[in-house]
Amino acid sequence: MLRKTTILSMMILLALSCGLSACSSSDDPANPGGGGGSDTTAPQVSGTQPQDADTGVSPTATITINFNEAMSAGSESGQVTLSSGAITDMTWTNDRTLAVNHDPWADGAHVTVTLGTGLQDAAGNALAAYTFDFWVFSSVLSVLDTNPANGATGVNRSANIQALFSQNISAGSVAANTTISDVTKANYPFGVTVDGSTVTLMPESDLPADTEITVTFGANVMSTNETTLGTPASFSFTTSNEVDTTPPTVVSTTPASGSTFAADAGSFTIVFSEPMDPNDFEPSAWNVEFALVMVASNVSPTWSADMTTVTVALPSPLPAGLPCEVTFASFTDANGNVQTTPWTWSATVSGTPDYYPTSDGYRYIYEAAYAGGTLGNDVPEWSDFGGEFRQVDVQGNGSIRLAEYADEGFTTPTGSYELYRRQSNRLEWIGFADGGTENLFDSPLNVLPLPVSAGTWSGSTTVTVPGEGTFSATLNGSVSGPEDMPIDSFGSENLYYKNVFRVIHVLDVAVGGSPAFVQRDTMWVSPTLGPVHMSNREEDTNANEWTTEMFWRYFEF
Numbered sequence: 001m002l003r004k005t006t007i008l009s010m011m012i013l014l015a016l017s018c019g020l021s022a023c024s025s026s027d028d029p030a031n032p033g034g035g036g037g038s039d040t041t042a043p044q045v046s047g048t049q050p051q052d053a054d055t056g057v058s059p060t061a062t063i064t065i066n067f068n069e070a071m072s073a074g075s076e077s078g079q080v081t082l083s084s085g086a087i088t089d090m091t092w093t094n095d096r097t098l099a100v101n102h103d104p105w106a107d108g109a110h111v112t113v114t115l116g117t118g119l120q121d122a123a124g125n126a127l128a129a130y131t132f133d134f135w136v137f138s139s140v141l142s143v144l145d146t147n148p149a150n151g152a153t154g155v156n157r158s159a160n161i162q163a164l165f166s167q168n169i170s171a172g173s174v175a176a177n178t179t180i181s182d183v184t185k186a187n188y189p190f191g192v193t194v195d196g197s198t199v200t201l202m203p204e205s206d207l208p209a210d211t212e213i214t215v216t217f218g219a220n221v222m223s224t225n226e227t228t229l230g231t232p233a234s235f236s237f238t239t240s241n242e243v244d245t246t247p248p249t250v251v252s253t254t255p256a257s258g259s260t261f262a263a264d265a266g267s268f269t270i271v272f273s274e275p276m277d278p279n280d281f282e283p284s285a286w287n288v289e290f291a292l293v294m295v296a297s298n299v300s301p302t303w304s305a306d307m308t309t310v311t312v313a314l315p316s317p318l319p320a321g322l323p324c325e326v327t328f329a330s331f332t333d334a335n336g337n338v339q340t341t342p343w344t345w346s347a348t349v350s351g352t353p354d355y356y357p358t359s360d361g362y363r364y365i366y367e368a369a370y371a372g373g374t375l376g377n378d379v380p381e382w383s384d385f386g387g388e389f390r391q392v393d394v395q396g397n398g399s400i401r402l403a404e405y406a407d408e409g410f411t412t413p414t415g416s417y418e419l420y421r422r423q424s425n426r427l428e429w430i431g432f433a434d435g436g437t438e439n440l441f442d443s444p445l446n447v448l449p450l451p452v453s454a455g456t457w458s459g460s461t462t463v464t465v466p467g468e469g470t471f472s473a474t475l476n477g478s479v480s481g482p483e484d485m486p487i488d489s490f491g492s493e494n495l496y497y498k499n500v501f502r503v504i505h506v507l508d509v510a511v512g513g514s515p516a517f518v519q520r521d522t523m524w525v526s527p528t529l530g531p532v533h534m535s536n537r538e539e540d541t542n543a544n545e546w547t548t549e550m551f552w553r554y555f556e557f
Helices: 171-177 288-297
Strands: 045-049 054-057 063-067 080-082 087-094 097-102 110-115 130-136 143-147 152-155 161-165 178-182 190-195 198-203 212-217 233-239 250-254 267-272 285-287 309-313 323-328 343-349 363-374 382-394 400-405 413-422 426-433 438-449 455-465 469-490 493-511 514-526 530-540 545-554
Touching: 045 309, 063 110, 080 087, 080 097, 143 233, 161 212, 171 178, 171 190, 171 198, 178 190, 178 198, 285 288, 288 323, 288 493, 323 493, 363 530, 413 438, 438 469, 438 493, 469 514
Parallel strands: 054 130, 152 233, 285 493
Antiparallel strands: 045 063, 063 097, 080 110, 087 097, 110 130, 143 161, 161 198, 178 212, 190 198, 212 233, 250 267, 267 309, 285 323, 323 343, 363 382, 363 545, 382 400, 400 413, 413 426, 426 438, 438 455, 455 469, 469 493, 493 514, 514 530, 530 545
């Protein structure tokens, strides 16, 4: 059966908020936090290069195998075999990625890679046997595989017909030089689509019942580099009596939709009611938290031989409390029937999510918009745009410094930072520095309840700033939610943050008993990602001015 492995749209680069994309460079999305406990889950292959059924592979290409968790170095010995080309060396480029080098393959070679059960993760769990195959670049254009296979019987009369070629194909040459016919020489009209080296023929009407059908690609079918077949290539199959007009449905998923599942579950599996078209199964919407984890792990889906089951390896362990939700607006079976009723899978990783990551070195990058004006007149007198770069630096006494940097490379600190302390039930603001001088509060201010939940609170403190005086501050805080927060679209995909809480701080500051300024901050905190959007307004009574700041979280791969 012809197979075409594509990276499910889960793997495409994401554009978030104002045209933004994926995880901060200090994050390690390939090894996310969470989980815990004894690992008894077998590792899985999360992706390979070349991918399964790839064509045009370089004769000297390194084979790269990615696993969904840390593996045991040395367990690969004798467990990787190639059907062509002797292995010259194997190297772990990191604890999840194995690089396999080999003698050069012959022109057009069909290579099968087999992974044995002796491969183990760091906990000693064995990999299930795994194989994938691909074709080396060929200077000769040929048909490598077809669906239906040559000689197949009982083929649905409404099914599309596919062929895999050794090179990328010119769609126009297929349309002009291909026939679908029966033994009476009757020809059946069809449409053509081409995706690289895969050609799909779509008969305009149902083929006749119980009839031997022959597909012939003429000698002038041409690749995009103008190599022709040279001689015709054909294959035949026999149709059934039935016409499939029933759209496919999802029979089951593992983990089940609506469930809470273990951080080391290892995989996500969907079982369909019938064989599917893997090239027409892409998400129409999904939550950013889940998308970032999957994109960063570079996972490719694996389809069963009968095309009824798709499995996606999940990184292990997943972040605690990670919400996972993905919607497919439509999907198509192998016979071209489209299910147009949207289907959504939603589940949650076990554990409590971290709504404000404060691990040492964690980075927050924001795109920012600034404006300001005179009190009593909300028309901005000035505006600007820029970036905000903040890094968590955990101090020796356990306090947390959220330091500002002048550049996205985090090489030049500005000398300004906020000081926090993480307690079991709250995140406390304990001081700040502006230009390098540290100012500590007499008593901490609660800025976020932990775990995050809806509610209100208030607190007061004083702080003496050299050269400016003693300030008194009252903070009133509230949390509402959770809610889903739409962000943006990328192509046909809708992206949103899932289970976001809205946190509002109103800070009244006085000096010498006289009001100095009022600051109202609203931030939206996302499970596993922390603050993803902030809107701040400060009104300075003494200066008779107001300023606003808008921040949108920026992610990069």
